[in-house]
Amino acid sequence: xxxxxxxxxxxxxxxxxxxxxxxxxxxxxxxxxxxxxxxxxxxxxxxxxxxxxxxxxxxxxxxxxxxxxxxxxxxxxxxxxxxxxxxxxxxxxxxxxxxxx
Amino acid sequence: xxxxxxxxxxxxxxxxxxxxxxxxxxxxxxxxxxxxxxxxxxxxxxxxxxxxxxxxxxxxxxxxxxxxxxxxxxxxxxxxxxxxxxxxxxxxxxxxxxxxxxxxxxxxxxxxxxxxxxxxxxxxxxxxxxxxxxxxxxxxxxxxxxxxxxxxxxxxxxxxxxxxxxxxxxxxxxxxxxxxxxxxxxxxxxxxxxxxxxxxxxxxxxxxxxxxxxxxxxxxxxxxxxxxxxxxxxxxxxxxxxxxxxxxxxxxxxxxxxxxxxxxxxxxxxxxxxxxxxxxxxxxxxxxxxxxxxxxxxxxxxxxxxxxxxxxxxxxxxxxxxxxxxxxxxxxxxxxxxxxxxxxxxxxxxxxxxxxxxxxxxxxxxxxxxxxxxxxxxxxxxxxxxxxxxxxxxxxxxxxxxxxxxxxxxxxxxxxxxxxxxxxxxxxxxxxxxxxxxxxxxxxxxxxxxxxxxxxxxxx
Numbered sequence: 001x002x003x004x005x006x007x008x009x010x011x012x013x014x015x016x017x018x019x020x021x022x023x024x025x026x027x028x029x030x031x032x033x034x035x036x037x038x039x040x041x042x043x044x045x046x047x048x049x050x051x052x053x054x055x056x057x058x059x060x061x062x063x064x065x066x067x068x069x070x071x072x073x074x075x076x077x078x079x080x081x082x083x084x085x086x087x088x089x090x091x092x093x094x095x096x097x098x099x100x101x
Numbered sequence: 102x103x104x105x106x107x108x109x110x111x112x113x114x115x116x117x118x119x120x121x122x123x124x125x126x127x128x129x130x131x132x133x134x135x136x137x138x139x140x141x142x143x144x145x146x147x148x149x150x151x152x153x154x155x156x157x158x159x160x161x162x163x164x165x166x167x168x169x170x171x172x173x174x175x176x177x178x179x180x181x182x183x184x185x186x187x188x189x190x191x192x193x194x195x196x197x198x199x200x201x202x203x204x205x206x207x208x209x210x211x212x213x214x215x216x217x218x219x220x221x222x223x224x225x226x227x228x229x230x231x232x233x234x235x236x237x238x239x240x241x242x243x244x245x246x247x248x249x250x251x252x253x254x255x256x257x258x259x260x261x262x263x264x265x266x267x268x269x270x271x272x273x274x275x276x277x278x279x280x281x282x283x284x285x286x287x288x289x290x291x292x293x294x295x296x297x298x299x300x301x302x303x304x305x306x307x308x309x310x311x312x313x314x315x316x317x318x319x320x321x322x323x324x325x326x327x328x329x330x331x332x333x334x335x336x337x338x339x340x341x342x343x344x345x346x347x348x349x350x351x352x353x354x355x356x357x358x359x360x361x362x363x364x365x366x367x368x369x370x371x372x373x374x375x376x377x378x379x380x381x382x383x384x385x386x387x388x389x390x391x392x393x394x395x396x397x398x399x400x401x402x403x404x405x406x407x408x409x410x411x412x413x414x415x416x417x418x419x420x421x422x423x424x425x426x427x428x429x430x431x432x433x434x435x436x437x438x439x440x441x442x443x444x445x446x447x448x449x450x451x452x453x454x455x456x457x458x459x460x461x462x463x464x465x466x467x468x469x470x471x472x473x474x475x476x477x478x479x480x481x482x483x484x485x486x487x488x489x490x491x492x493x494x495x496x497x498x499x500x501x502x503x504x505x506x507x508x509x510x511x512x513x514x515x516x517x518x519x520x521x522x523x524x525x526x527x528x529x530x531x532x533x534x535x536x537x538x539x540x541x542x543x544x545x546x547x548x549x550x551x552x553x554x555x556x557x558x559x560x561x
Contacts, residue, residue: 061364063353077353077367 069095103271103378103502105142105308108390111373115141116156117348119375120313121271124344124467124495127319128475129545133259134325137317137498137547138163138346138375139269144312147555152193152235153266153314154210155181158362159348160369161316166343167327169460171399175325178215178223179264179316181232183208194234194241201231201251209234212264214256227256232265236312238556245551253546261319261546266312268541268550270498271378274533275307282413282420284507286534287527290421304534310558316346317547322471332472336448341457343445343466344495345376345398371395376465377442377493378502383510384408384442398464401443405463408442409434414510424527428512431522437514439463441493446484450517455489469495481537485513498548499540504532 065075072088105120106112123137140161144153155161160180164173187195187207196205210232216224233252236245253263277283283291288299322331327339334340352367374381374394384407385393393404418429440446445457445468457468476490481501483491485508492500508514511531515522541550 061355061366063355063364063366065353075353075367077351079366080351080368082352082367 064094066091066094103273104375104382105271107382108394109387110391111394114372115143117159117350117373118142119346119348119373120269121378122344122346122375122467122496123498123548124469125497126322126469126471126473126475126490126495127546130319131474132323132331133319133321134469134471135317135319135546135548136163136344137315137549139267139271139313139315139549140348140373141314142269142311143308144266144269144314145555146236146310146312146553146558148235149237149555150191150193152208152237152555153312154183154208154235155179155212155232155264155314156348157181157183158354158365159350162347162349163316163318164345164347165325166398166459166464166466167325167339169339169343169462171343171397171401171462171464171466172219174219176217177226177318178217179212181210181212181264183210193237197243198234198237198241198248199244201233201248206234210265214262226260227254227262230254230256230262230264235266236552236554238554240556242554245554249551258324259321260324263315263317263547265314266552267315267317267543267547268552269308269311269313270537270540270542270549271308272306272501272535272537272540273308273503274304274535276305278503278533282416284531284533286532287421287424287530290424290527292420292422302534304532306535310553312552313549315547315549317549319546326471332470335454335470335472336456337472339459340472341445341459341468341470341494343376343398343459343464343468345374345466347371347375348373371397374398376467378496379506380408380442380465383413383506384411386412398466399462401465402463404465405439405443408438409436411435411438411510414512417511421527425511425525427523427525431512431515433519435515436518438509440518441509441514446493446517451484451489455484455494457494467496468493485509498542499537501535501537503535507531507533 063077067073067075069091072086072091074085076083103121111118119140120142121139125135127133127135141153163177165175166172167174185208193208194206198206211229213228214226216226231252233249234242236242252265253261256262277285283299285302285304289301291299323329325342332340349369349371351365352370354363354365356363372394381390381393385404418425442465443463445459447458448456457470459468473490476488479491480486480488481499482505483500484494485505491497492502492505508528508531511528512524513528543550
């Protein structure tokens with residue numbers, strides 16, 4: 001099965017790694033479906049277009065949890081924050097990845 | 102136990118498991134409050150080769166609510182990091198540890214302390230503070246009193262802080278209480294389910310000779326009091342504050358196939374909480390205990406039925422047939438327990454000048470009246486014994502919270518709210534048979550005793 005590292009994940013999610021600094025730009029078509037929860041707070045909408053800094057440490061982990069493949073709900077954890085994506089296409093690609101196709 | 106292994110999931114995560122919380126006006130510095138949050142229960146002193154330590158992946162917090170709404174105005178936060186200074190040896194130390202910078206000491210913990218205020222402002226109070234080593238034995242830690250003293254740090258503005266191993270001061274006959282409450286002093290009265298009768302006997306301290314890890318801090322009263330002013334009298338508005346401790350883990354964690362401790366990411370999720378002793382232990386049903394640990398004090402109304410109609414109180418007259426007839430006949434909500442645990446005791450209930458009341462919000466917090474000075478002759482039974490500087494006005498390290506709470510559950514405190522109620526005669530003997538006599542304590546901050554040495558305990 002193909003190794004999915006952090007960079008590959010970002011690329012597959014439709015996000016683009018910015019060349020300047022360690023910023024990740026999430027395009028408008030999915031950013032509108034992104035909500036954020038931090039420190040246990042209820043998830044809230046994030047204005048679009050979203051520009052989310054990865055943080056001071058570019059090696060800090062980003063962890064994604066496909067919560068519901070059918071609805072495309074994906075929780076993405078970075079630093080001390082949680083972002084919620086609703087992206088059925090990405091969810092489907094992740095499922096395919098786990099099946100080794 | 103007070104909160105040792107009190108819920109099914111946190112019992113599997115001892116590094117994040119809060120065991121006891123103490124808060125009292127410091128007897129040798131009465132313009133300050135000492136707060137001690139203990140974690141990592143039931144440490145066998147002989148723990149080599151890997152001795153106990155705080156979790157680098159855990160956020161430990163001590164919270165202060167000074168306006169009675171069950172939400173913290175101030176949270177002190179602690180994060181630890183551990184370094185192997187001699188990575189190529191299997192040993193914790195390669196010779197006697199004479200100081201906190203000893204070249205013989207391999208694996209060491211450091212910590213950072215922050216103060217977070219309700220408006221979100223966070224101030225880093227100190228970083229790279231040193232923990233002491235665990236107490237290993239006469240060759241590894243030959244002068245432990247000196248070592249632990251070096252780990253008491255002054256952190257500006259009149260604060261002291263200590264984080265590291267101490268002797269567990271909690272005492273309880275765990276073996277009896279959770280053997281269907283066959284309290285040894287009155288075991289001869291137990292129904293025993295038709296099994297052979299038990300004889301009355303003295304209690305057995307289940308936590309004798311074990312250690313814990315303590316986060317202790319001493320802060321000026323003015324720092325944690327409502328609007329920064331020490332209250333003028335014990336019945337002044339907001340004279341009492343609420344205190345609790347929590348431990349949190351990050352929501353996601355991925356283990357590396359190469360080993361090590363993995364990586365964490367995401368919001369901090371609370372996995373352990375402790376305010377009053379024994380609340381989650383005894384008043385919350387097993388199916389909700391871990392949920393309680395993840396909840397906040399401001400939402401504790403949802404658990405109030407456990408105090409209003411405690412299961413153990415209803416069982417006492419069944420387990421001890423005929424011994425508690427008045428308690429068995431009392432069907433009203435236990436306003437006495439709701440006050441002790443959830444709102445504080447209003448002025449006039451115990452005496453005109455005593456109160457731990459913080460407001461109507463039902464929240465499990467350890468309440469401390471900042472205007473009541475330390476007792477010159479403390480009694481382990483605290484307020485029940487006439488010593489208003491003790492539990493449930495805060496909690497001192499020697500307070501006999503098990504006996505106090507067993508007797509309260511058995512009806513001793515109902516007359517505070519219902520003058521028509523007479524406690525059952527058996528109540529005087531309701532105890533686990535322990536008094537705390539001979540506790541291993543320390544005369545000054547952090548007050549808990551020198552941890553038991555692995556070489557000396559258990560004795561041969």
